[in-house]
Amino acid sequence: MSTPAATLGFTKMHGLGNDFVVIDGVRQQVDLSPAQVRAIADRHFGVGCDQLLLIEAPRRDDADFTYRIFNADGGEVEHCGNGARCAARFVHDQGLSEKTSLMFDTLGGLIRPQLLADGEVRVDMGIPCFEPARIPFDAPAEALDYTIELAGGPVRVAALAIGNPHAVLRVDDVATAPVATLGPQLGGHTRFPRRVNVGFLQVLGQNEGRLRVYERGVGETLACGTGACAAFVAGYRWGMFGPTATLHLAGGALRLAWAGPDTPVFLTGPAVTVFEGTLRQ
The missing domain is CATH 3.10.310.10 (Diaminopimelate Epimerase; Chain A, domain 1)
Incomplete structure:
Protein backbone atom coordinates (compact mmCIF):
# COMPACT_ATOMS: atom_id res chain seq x y z
CA MET A 1 0.00 0.00 0.00
CA SER A 2 1.09 3.59 -0.60
CA THR A 3 0.91 6.80 1.46
CA PRO A 4 -2.65 7.43 2.72
CA ALA A 5 -4.74 10.43 1.71
CA ALA A 6 -5.97 12.99 4.31
CA THR A 7 -9.53 11.74 3.78
CA LEU A 8 -10.76 8.33 2.79
CA GLY A 9 -14.05 7.54 1.09
CA PHE A 10 -15.94 4.45 2.22
CA THR A 11 -19.24 2.65 1.73
CA LYS A 12 -21.20 0.96 4.51
CA MET A 13 -22.75 -2.31 3.33
CA HIS A 14 -24.23 -5.47 4.79
CA GLY A 15 -25.11 -9.02 3.85
CA LEU A 16 -27.96 -10.18 6.10
CA GLY A 17 -26.79 -7.82 8.84
CA ASN A 18 -23.17 -8.95 8.67
CA ASP A 19 -21.92 -5.40 8.15
CA PHE A 20 -18.87 -3.96 6.43
CA VAL A 21 -16.96 -0.80 5.77
CA VAL A 22 -15.86 -1.19 2.14
CA ILE A 23 -12.96 0.92 0.85
CA ASP A 24 -11.80 1.50 -2.70
CA GLY A 25 -8.05 0.94 -2.72
CA VAL A 26 -7.86 1.13 -6.52
CA ARG A 27 -8.55 4.86 -6.87
CA GLN A 28 -7.45 5.88 -3.37
CA GLN A 29 -4.18 5.54 -1.50
CA VAL A 30 -4.86 3.35 1.51
CA ASP A 31 -2.57 2.30 4.36
CA LEU A 32 -4.48 1.36 7.50
CA SER A 33 -2.83 0.01 10.63
CA PRO A 34 -4.58 -2.58 12.82
CA ALA A 35 -5.30 0.21 15.32
CA GLN A 36 -6.97 2.30 12.61
CA VAL A 37 -9.07 -0.67 11.51
CA ARG A 38 -10.18 -1.19 15.12
CA ALA A 39 -11.07 2.50 15.41
CA ILE A 40 -13.17 2.41 12.21
CA ALA A 41 -14.90 -0.80 13.33
CA ASP A 42 -15.78 0.59 16.76
CA ARG A 43 -19.57 0.95 16.98
CA HIS A 44 -19.44 3.83 19.48
CA PHE A 45 -16.52 5.95 18.30
CA GLY A 46 -16.13 4.85 14.67
CA VAL A 47 -18.31 3.85 11.74
CA GLY A 48 -18.96 0.38 13.16
CA CYS A 49 -18.64 -2.93 11.32
CA ASP A 50 -17.90 -6.62 11.69
CA GLN A 51 -15.23 -6.45 8.98
CA LEU A 52 -13.44 -3.84 6.90
CA LEU A 53 -13.11 -4.81 3.23
CA LEU A 54 -10.39 -3.36 1.03
CA ILE A 55 -10.61 -3.64 -2.76
CA GLU A 56 -7.25 -3.24 -4.51
CA ALA A 57 -5.82 -3.65 -8.01
CA PRO A 58 -5.08 -7.29 -8.85
CA ARG A 59 -1.73 -8.80 -7.95
CA ARG A 60 -2.08 -11.67 -10.40
CA ASP A 61 -3.07 -11.82 -14.06
CA ASP A 62 -6.07 -14.12 -13.58
CA ALA A 63 -7.82 -11.87 -11.01
CA ASP A 64 -9.93 -8.76 -11.51
CA PHE A 65 -9.26 -7.41 -8.01
CA THR A 66 -7.47 -8.20 -4.78
CA TYR A 67 -10.04 -8.52 -2.00
CA ARG A 68 -8.71 -8.14 1.56
CA ILE A 69 -10.67 -8.70 4.77
CA PHE A 70 -9.89 -7.25 8.20
CA ASN A 71 -11.83 -8.33 11.28
CA ALA A 72 -13.01 -5.80 13.85
CA ASP A 73 -9.95 -6.61 16.00
CA GLY A 74 -7.68 -5.36 13.19
CA GLY A 75 -6.44 -8.77 12.08
CA GLU A 76 -6.42 -9.70 8.40
CA VAL A 77 -8.23 -12.97 7.57
CA GLU A 78 -8.52 -15.25 4.58
CA HIS A 79 -12.11 -15.07 3.42
CA CYS A 80 -15.60 -13.69 4.05
CA GLY A 81 -18.54 -14.91 1.99
CA ASN A 82 -21.01 -12.16 2.90
CA GLY A 83 -18.21 -9.69 2.29
CA ALA A 84 -17.47 -11.20 -1.12
CA ARG A 85 -21.04 -10.53 -2.21
CA CYS A 86 -20.82 -6.94 -0.97
CA ALA A 87 -17.43 -6.48 -2.63
CA ALA A 88 -18.86 -7.66 -5.96
CA ARG A 89 -21.81 -5.27 -5.64
CA PHE A 90 -19.42 -2.48 -4.64
CA VAL A 91 -17.05 -2.77 -7.63
CA HIS A 92 -20.03 -2.85 -10.00
CA ASP A 93 -21.90 0.09 -8.38
CA GLN A 94 -18.71 2.16 -8.10
CA GLY A 95 -17.92 1.69 -11.78
CA LEU A 96 -14.70 -0.21 -11.10
CA SER A 97 -15.90 -3.03 -13.36
CA GLU A 98 -18.82 -3.63 -15.71
CA LYS A 99 -18.45 -7.42 -15.42
CA THR A 100 -21.22 -9.41 -13.78
CA SER A 101 -18.85 -12.35 -13.24
CA LEU A 102 -15.69 -11.46 -11.35
CA MET A 103 -12.53 -13.08 -10.01
CA PHE A 104 -11.23 -11.96 -6.60
CA ASP A 105 -7.82 -12.83 -5.20
CA THR A 106 -7.97 -13.41 -1.43
CA LEU A 107 -5.61 -14.74 1.22
CA GLY A 108 -7.69 -17.91 1.02
CA GLY A 109 -7.35 -18.23 -2.77
CA LEU A 110 -9.35 -17.20 -5.82
CA ILE A 111 -13.13 -16.80 -5.50
CA ARG A 112 -15.71 -16.07 -8.21
CA PRO A 113 -18.71 -13.86 -7.37
CA GLN A 114 -21.50 -13.41 -9.92
CA LEU A 115 -24.12 -10.65 -9.89
CA LEU A 116 -27.54 -12.14 -10.62
CA ALA A 117 -30.45 -10.51 -12.44
CA ASP A 118 -32.59 -10.48 -9.27
CA GLY A 119 -30.01 -8.35 -7.42
CA GLU A 120 -28.54 -11.14 -5.34
CA VAL A 121 -24.95 -12.34 -5.66
CA ARG A 122 -23.78 -15.94 -6.12
CA VAL A 123 -20.24 -16.79 -5.08
CA ASP A 124 -18.11 -19.79 -6.00
CA MET A 125 -16.52 -20.14 -2.57
CA GLY A 126 -13.95 -22.74 -3.60
CA ILE A 127 -13.39 -26.37 -2.60
CA PRO A 128 -13.61 -27.11 1.13
CA CYS A 129 -10.53 -28.60 2.78
CA PHE A 130 -10.70 -31.35 5.41
CA GLU A 131 -6.97 -32.12 5.86
Whole structure:
Protein backbone atom coordinates (compact mmCIF):
# COMPACT_ATOMS: atom_id res chain seq x y z
CA MET A 1 0.00 0.00 0.00
CA SER A 2 1.09 3.59 -0.60
CA THR A 3 0.91 6.80 1.46
CA PRO A 4 -2.65 7.43 2.72
CA ALA A 5 -4.74 10.43 1.71
CA ALA A 6 -5.97 12.99 4.31
CA THR A 7 -9.53 11.74 3.78
CA LEU A 8 -10.76 8.33 2.79
CA GLY A 9 -14.05 7.54 1.09
CA PHE A 10 -15.94 4.45 2.22
CA THR A 11 -19.24 2.65 1.73
CA LYS A 12 -21.20 0.96 4.51
CA MET A 13 -22.75 -2.31 3.33
CA HIS A 14 -24.23 -5.47 4.79
CA GLY A 15 -25.11 -9.02 3.85
CA LEU A 16 -27.96 -10.18 6.10
CA GLY A 17 -26.79 -7.82 8.84
CA ASN A 18 -23.17 -8.95 8.67
CA ASP A 19 -21.92 -5.40 8.15
CA PHE A 20 -18.87 -3.96 6.43
CA VAL A 21 -16.96 -0.80 5.77
CA VAL A 22 -15.86 -1.19 2.14
CA ILE A 23 -12.96 0.92 0.85
CA ASP A 24 -11.80 1.50 -2.70
CA GLY A 25 -8.05 0.94 -2.72
CA VAL A 26 -7.86 1.13 -6.52
CA ARG A 27 -8.55 4.86 -6.87
CA GLN A 28 -7.45 5.88 -3.37
CA GLN A 29 -4.18 5.54 -1.50
CA VAL A 30 -4.86 3.35 1.51
CA ASP A 31 -2.57 2.30 4.36
CA LEU A 32 -4.48 1.36 7.50
CA SER A 33 -2.83 0.01 10.63
CA PRO A 34 -4.58 -2.58 12.82
CA ALA A 35 -5.30 0.21 15.32
CA GLN A 36 -6.97 2.30 12.61
CA VAL A 37 -9.07 -0.67 11.51
CA ARG A 38 -10.18 -1.19 15.12
CA ALA A 39 -11.07 2.50 15.41
CA ILE A 40 -13.17 2.41 12.21
CA ALA A 41 -14.90 -0.80 13.33
CA ASP A 42 -15.78 0.59 16.76
CA ARG A 43 -19.57 0.95 16.98
CA HIS A 44 -19.44 3.83 19.48
CA PHE A 45 -16.52 5.95 18.30
CA GLY A 46 -16.13 4.85 14.67
CA VAL A 47 -18.31 3.85 11.74
CA GLY A 48 -18.96 0.38 13.16
CA CYS A 49 -18.64 -2.93 11.32
CA ASP A 50 -17.90 -6.62 11.69
CA GLN A 51 -15.23 -6.45 8.98
CA LEU A 52 -13.44 -3.84 6.90
CA LEU A 53 -13.11 -4.81 3.23
CA LEU A 54 -10.39 -3.36 1.03
CA ILE A 55 -10.61 -3.64 -2.76
CA GLU A 56 -7.25 -3.24 -4.51
CA ALA A 57 -5.82 -3.65 -8.01
CA PRO A 58 -5.08 -7.29 -8.85
CA ARG A 59 -1.73 -8.80 -7.95
CA ARG A 60 -2.08 -11.67 -10.40
CA ASP A 61 -3.07 -11.82 -14.06
CA ASP A 62 -6.07 -14.12 -13.58
CA ALA A 63 -7.82 -11.87 -11.01
CA ASP A 64 -9.93 -8.76 -11.51
CA PHE A 65 -9.26 -7.41 -8.01
CA THR A 66 -7.47 -8.20 -4.78
CA TYR A 67 -10.04 -8.52 -2.00
CA ARG A 68 -8.71 -8.14 1.56
CA ILE A 69 -10.67 -8.70 4.77
CA PHE A 70 -9.89 -7.25 8.20
CA ASN A 71 -11.83 -8.33 11.28
CA ALA A 72 -13.01 -5.80 13.85
CA ASP A 73 -9.95 -6.61 16.00
CA GLY A 74 -7.68 -5.36 13.19
CA GLY A 75 -6.44 -8.77 12.08
CA GLU A 76 -6.42 -9.70 8.40
CA VAL A 77 -8.23 -12.97 7.57
CA GLU A 78 -8.52 -15.25 4.58
CA HIS A 79 -12.11 -15.07 3.42
CA CYS A 80 -15.60 -13.69 4.05
CA GLY A 81 -18.54 -14.91 1.99
CA ASN A 82 -21.01 -12.16 2.90
CA GLY A 83 -18.21 -9.69 2.29
CA ALA A 84 -17.47 -11.20 -1.12
CA ARG A 85 -21.04 -10.53 -2.21
CA CYS A 86 -20.82 -6.94 -0.97
CA ALA A 87 -17.43 -6.48 -2.63
CA ALA A 88 -18.86 -7.66 -5.96
CA ARG A 89 -21.81 -5.27 -5.64
CA PHE A 90 -19.42 -2.48 -4.64
CA VAL A 91 -17.05 -2.77 -7.63
CA HIS A 92 -20.03 -2.85 -10.00
CA ASP A 93 -21.90 0.09 -8.38
CA GLN A 94 -18.71 2.16 -8.10
CA GLY A 95 -17.92 1.69 -11.78
CA LEU A 96 -14.70 -0.21 -11.10
CA SER A 97 -15.90 -3.03 -13.36
CA GLU A 98 -18.82 -3.63 -15.71
CA LYS A 99 -18.45 -7.42 -15.42
CA THR A 100 -21.22 -9.41 -13.78
CA SER A 101 -18.85 -12.35 -13.24
CA LEU A 102 -15.69 -11.46 -11.35
CA MET A 103 -12.53 -13.08 -10.01
CA PHE A 104 -11.23 -11.96 -6.60
CA ASP A 105 -7.82 -12.83 -5.20
CA THR A 106 -7.97 -13.41 -1.43
CA LEU A 107 -5.61 -14.74 1.22
CA GLY A 108 -7.69 -17.91 1.02
CA GLY A 109 -7.35 -18.23 -2.77
CA LEU A 110 -9.35 -17.20 -5.82
CA ILE A 111 -13.13 -16.80 -5.50
CA ARG A 112 -15.71 -16.07 -8.21
CA PRO A 113 -18.71 -13.86 -7.37
CA GLN A 114 -21.50 -13.41 -9.92
CA LEU A 115 -24.12 -10.65 -9.89
CA LEU A 116 -27.54 -12.14 -10.62
CA ALA A 117 -30.45 -10.51 -12.44
CA ASP A 118 -32.59 -10.48 -9.27
CA GLY A 119 -30.01 -8.35 -7.42
CA GLU A 120 -28.54 -11.14 -5.34
CA VAL A 121 -24.95 -12.34 -5.66
CA ARG A 122 -23.78 -15.94 -6.12
CA VAL A 123 -20.24 -16.79 -5.08
CA ASP A 124 -18.11 -19.79 -6.00
CA MET A 125 -16.52 -20.14 -2.57
CA GLY A 126 -13.95 -22.74 -3.60
CA ILE A 127 -13.39 -26.37 -2.60
CA PRO A 128 -13.61 -27.11 1.13
CA CYS A 129 -10.53 -28.60 2.78
CA PHE A 130 -10.70 -31.35 5.41
CA GLU A 131 -6.97 -32.12 5.86
CA PRO A 132 -6.12 -31.19 9.47
CA ALA A 133 -2.71 -29.70 8.65
CA ARG A 134 -4.21 -27.40 6.02
CA ILE A 135 -7.21 -26.18 8.07
CA PRO A 136 -5.04 -25.87 10.31
CA PHE A 137 -6.19 -28.18 13.13
CA ASP A 138 -4.25 -30.44 15.46
CA ALA A 139 -5.41 -33.98 14.67
CA PRO A 140 -3.54 -37.13 13.64
CA ALA A 141 -5.85 -37.91 10.70
CA GLU A 142 -8.90 -36.63 8.83
CA ALA A 143 -12.30 -37.58 10.28
CA LEU A 144 -15.95 -36.59 9.90
CA ASP A 145 -15.83 -35.09 13.39
CA TYR A 146 -13.52 -34.82 16.39
CA THR A 147 -13.74 -34.69 20.17
CA ILE A 148 -12.36 -31.51 21.74
CA GLU A 149 -11.96 -31.13 25.49
CA LEU A 150 -13.35 -27.91 26.96
CA ALA A 151 -13.75 -26.59 30.49
CA GLY A 152 -17.31 -27.92 30.72
CA GLY A 153 -16.52 -31.29 29.16
CA PRO A 154 -15.90 -32.74 25.68
CA VAL A 155 -17.72 -31.58 22.53
CA ARG A 156 -17.90 -33.14 19.05
CA VAL A 157 -17.18 -30.86 16.11
CA ALA A 158 -16.54 -31.06 12.39
CA ALA A 159 -13.38 -29.20 11.39
CA LEU A 160 -12.79 -27.84 7.90
CA ALA A 161 -11.55 -24.82 5.99
CA ILE A 162 -13.36 -22.93 3.30
CA GLY A 163 -11.05 -19.96 3.06
CA ASN A 164 -11.23 -19.61 6.85
CA PRO A 165 -10.95 -22.39 9.45
CA HIS A 166 -14.30 -23.51 10.88
CA ALA A 167 -15.56 -25.79 13.63
CA VAL A 168 -19.21 -26.90 13.42
CA LEU A 169 -21.31 -28.32 16.26
CA ARG A 170 -24.77 -29.81 15.83
CA VAL A 171 -27.28 -28.49 18.39
CA ASP A 172 -30.93 -29.27 19.07
CA ASP A 173 -31.98 -25.61 19.14
CA VAL A 174 -29.87 -22.63 18.09
CA ALA A 175 -31.98 -20.36 20.31
CA THR A 176 -30.61 -22.03 23.45
CA ALA A 177 -27.16 -23.00 22.10
CA PRO A 178 -24.29 -21.91 24.40
CA VAL A 179 -22.75 -19.60 21.80
CA ALA A 180 -21.49 -17.06 24.33
CA THR A 181 -19.56 -19.66 26.32
CA LEU A 182 -18.51 -22.34 23.82
CA GLY A 183 -17.80 -19.83 21.04
CA PRO A 184 -14.81 -18.20 22.76
CA GLN A 185 -13.56 -21.50 24.20
CA LEU A 186 -13.51 -23.23 20.84
CA GLY A 187 -12.54 -20.12 18.90
CA GLY A 188 -9.28 -19.79 20.79
CA HIS A 189 -8.61 -23.49 21.44
CA THR A 190 -4.96 -24.53 21.14
CA ARG A 191 -5.84 -27.25 18.60
CA PHE A 192 -6.66 -24.43 16.14
CA PRO A 193 -3.37 -22.51 15.85
CA ARG A 194 -4.93 -19.68 13.80
CA ARG A 195 -8.09 -19.66 15.92
CA VAL A 196 -11.37 -20.77 14.36
CA ASN A 197 -14.91 -19.61 13.53
CA VAL A 198 -17.49 -21.67 15.40
CA GLY A 199 -20.86 -22.64 13.90
CA PHE A 200 -23.85 -23.92 15.90
CA LEU A 201 -26.07 -25.85 13.48
CA GLN A 202 -29.66 -26.96 13.97
CA VAL A 203 -30.86 -29.28 11.19
CA LEU A 204 -34.54 -28.78 10.31
CA GLY A 205 -34.67 -31.16 7.35
CA GLN A 206 -32.74 -32.38 4.33
CA ASN A 207 -32.80 -28.92 2.73
CA GLU A 208 -33.07 -26.54 5.68
CA GLY A 209 -31.34 -25.55 8.88
CA ARG A 210 -30.69 -22.77 11.36
CA LEU A 211 -27.26 -21.42 12.23
CA ARG A 212 -25.46 -19.14 14.66
CA VAL A 213 -21.77 -18.31 14.17
CA TYR A 214 -19.16 -17.03 16.60
CA GLU A 215 -16.44 -15.42 14.47
CA ARG A 216 -12.82 -15.11 15.58
CA GLY A 217 -11.88 -11.49 16.16
CA VAL A 218 -15.51 -10.36 16.01
CA GLY A 219 -17.84 -12.39 18.24
CA GLU A 220 -21.29 -13.57 17.23
CA THR A 221 -22.51 -11.96 14.00
CA LEU A 222 -25.95 -11.76 12.41
CA ALA A 223 -24.69 -13.82 9.46
CA CYS A 224 -21.49 -15.47 8.24
CA GLY A 225 -21.09 -16.63 4.64
CA THR A 226 -18.12 -18.94 5.08
CA GLY A 227 -19.70 -20.20 8.30
CA ALA A 228 -22.88 -21.07 6.40
CA CYS A 229 -20.82 -22.93 3.79
CA ALA A 230 -18.91 -24.84 6.46
CA ALA A 231 -22.08 -25.80 8.36
CA PHE A 232 -23.81 -26.91 5.17
CA VAL A 233 -20.82 -29.02 4.09
CA ALA A 234 -20.55 -30.58 7.55
CA GLY A 235 -24.25 -31.41 7.50
CA TYR A 236 -23.94 -32.87 4.00
CA ARG A 237 -21.05 -35.10 5.08
CA TRP A 238 -23.01 -36.21 8.15
CA GLY A 239 -25.83 -37.30 5.80
CA MET A 240 -28.27 -34.66 7.08
CA PHE A 241 -28.40 -32.33 4.04
CA GLY A 242 -28.90 -32.96 0.34
CA PRO A 243 -26.91 -31.14 -2.38
CA THR A 244 -28.80 -27.86 -1.75
CA ALA A 245 -30.06 -26.23 1.42
CA THR A 246 -31.22 -22.95 2.89
CA LEU A 247 -29.69 -21.89 6.20
CA HIS A 248 -31.51 -19.35 8.35
CA LEU A 249 -29.29 -17.00 10.34
CA ALA A 250 -30.32 -14.13 12.60
CA GLY A 251 -29.99 -11.67 9.70
CA GLY A 252 -31.82 -13.76 7.08
CA ALA A 253 -31.42 -16.77 4.80
CA LEU A 254 -28.54 -17.95 2.62
CA ARG A 255 -28.81 -20.57 -0.14
CA LEU A 256 -26.07 -23.19 -0.47
CA ALA A 257 -25.21 -25.80 -3.10
CA TRP A 258 -22.48 -28.47 -3.19
CA ALA A 259 -22.00 -31.41 -5.55
CA GLY A 260 -19.71 -33.24 -3.14
CA PRO A 261 -15.96 -33.89 -2.66
CA ASP A 262 -13.48 -32.00 -4.85
CA THR A 263 -16.13 -29.53 -6.08
CA PRO A 264 -16.72 -25.92 -5.01
CA VAL A 265 -19.46 -24.71 -2.69
CA PHE A 266 -21.82 -22.05 -4.04
CA LEU A 267 -23.30 -19.37 -1.78
CA THR A 268 -26.18 -17.09 -2.83
CA GLY A 269 -27.63 -14.15 -0.93
CA PRO A 270 -28.16 -10.38 -0.87
CA ALA A 271 -25.67 -7.51 -0.75
CA VAL A 272 -27.01 -4.14 0.38
CA THR A 273 -25.51 -0.63 0.35
CA VAL A 274 -26.46 1.40 3.43
CA PHE A 275 -24.63 4.72 3.00
CA GLU A 276 -21.42 6.35 1.81
CA GLY A 277 -19.12 8.61 3.81
CA THR A 278 -15.66 10.05 4.27
CA LEU A 279 -13.13 9.27 6.98
CA ARG A 280 -10.71 11.90 8.23
CA GLN A 281 -7.27 10.47 8.93
